[in-house]
Amino acid sequence: MPDYAHPEVLVSTDWVSKNLADTEHVRVIESNEDVLLYATGHLHNAVHADWQTDLQDPEVRDVISKDQFERLCSRLGIHPDTTLVFYGDQSNWWACYAFWTFKMFGHRDCRVMDGGRAKWEAEGRAMTTEVPSYPSTDYTAGEGHPEIRAMRDDVLAHMKEGGAMVDVRSPAEFIGEISHAPHNPASEAAMRAGHIPGASNVPWSRAAASDGTFKGRDELEAIYLEEQGLEAGDETIAYCRIGERSSHTWFVLTYLLGFDDVRNYDGSWTEWGNLVGVPVEKGLPEDDGTLAA
Numbered sequence: 001m002p003d004y005a006h007p008e009v010l011v012s013t014d015w016v017s018k019n020l021a022d023t024e025h026v027r028v029i030e031s032n033e034d035v036l037l038y039a040t041g042h043l044h045n046a047v048h049a050d051w052q053t054d055l056q057d058p059e060v061r062d063v064i065s066k067d068q069f070e071r072l073c074s075r076l077g078i079h080p081d082t083t084l085v086f087y088g089d090q091s092n093w094w095a096c097y098a099f100w101t102f103k104m105f106g107h108r109d110c111r112v113m114d115g116g117r118a119k120w121e122a123e124g125r126a127m128t129t130e131v132p133s134y135p136s137t138d139y140t141a142g143e144g145h146p147e148i149r150a151m152r153d154d155v156l157a158h159m160k161e162g163g164a165m166v167d168v169r170s171p172a173e174f175i176g177e178i179s180h181a182p183h184n185p186a187s188e189a190a191m192r193a194g195h196i197p198g199a200s201n202v203p204w205s206r207a208a209a210s211d212g213t214f215k216g217r218d219e220l221e222a223i224y225l226e227e228q229g230l231e232a233g234d235e236t237i238a239y240c241r242i243g244e245r246s247s248h249t250w251f252v253l254t255y256l257l258g259f260d261d262v263r264n265y266d267g268s269w270t271e272w273g274n275l276v277g278v279p280v281e282k283g284l285p286e287d288d289g290t291l292a293a
Contacts, residue, residue: 002216005258009251010114010214011085013123019085020045023134027082031055031098032089032117033244041127043087043120047076047134051094051244055101063149063266069105070139077134080108080142087113087120091205091212097247100264104149106142112251118212148250150237150263152271155196156278164236165199166228168249169269173241174201176282190273194280196239200228201284204245207252220257232259239265239272 004010019026020043028046030038038048049055054072057064064072078084084102088095092112099110113120121127150158158165172178176194195201206223209215224230236259238246243266250264272278 004256006255009255011111028085031094044128073139074137083109085111087116091208092116093244096251097244100247106144115213150265164234166238167195167199168204168240168245192273192280194282197281204248235261239268241269243268
């Protein structure tokens with residue numbers, strides 16, 4: 001891996017291929033935007049974490065609880081010392097979201113397969129429709145890390161203090177031309193379009209290469225540090241529409257660039273754009289007539 005701040009959290013497709021059979025110590029987990037994709041074919045021995053039913057609680061519209069997380073891990077045959085490798089579609093959007101969720105509940109050894117499904121398929125590697133089954137465990141979560149998540153009141157206070165914020169949505173969403181992409185469900189729409197005042201716009205895709213892998217450290221530093229003026233020691237909040245694209249940026253800033261204090265605001269625009277009593281900006285912060293690439 002390139003000279004990232006924490007290169008141990010990224011593994012190559014070659015590494016995964018060599019370790020797929022080690023189901024006693026390694027559990028490969030697929031998590032996709034398209035929740036039906038896993039059934040069409042997946043890595044041998046890989047289990048599925050459905051972001052809608054496994055990682056979120058629709059009754060309270062929140063991430064799963066600690067008890068739900070422990071039951072999920074137990075069902076997938078995971079132990080506290082199991083090495084987890086996440087991968088998925090969309091350059092690992094939801095793989096990073098799953099990684100973030102597992103880290104929030106304190107699982108120690110989490111990694112991401114660089115390039116995700118697209119790279120694995122492009123290399124012609126084997127896939128299967130067979131769903132593996134593992135003996136259930138009695139998983140007990142360790143000390144969690146709630147500090148990597150930002151809630152709406154945290155964001156409001158951070159905004160008032162002039163803290164660093166990265167809006168990772170498309171430029172059209174950021175400037176307020178649209179409140180959500182056309183393919184998104186109505187349940188994820190917002191009454192207002194625009195962005196949180198003070199946020200900069202760095203679309204998540206700028207961190208990804210054409211093959212779905214993460215760009216090198218020099219390229220990432222040029223985007224986030226040199227162009228945007230972010231500093232690794234500053235408290236930074238990333239957000240998007242529902243927290244999946246921003247988890248990709250959270251991963252980049254935290255593990256590839258070594259930022260000390262990055263939080264993912266998973267309520268994101270679906271929440272902020274519908275809140276009463278919070279400000280919204282449209283257009284570009286400095287209105288210079290240009291958009292982020």
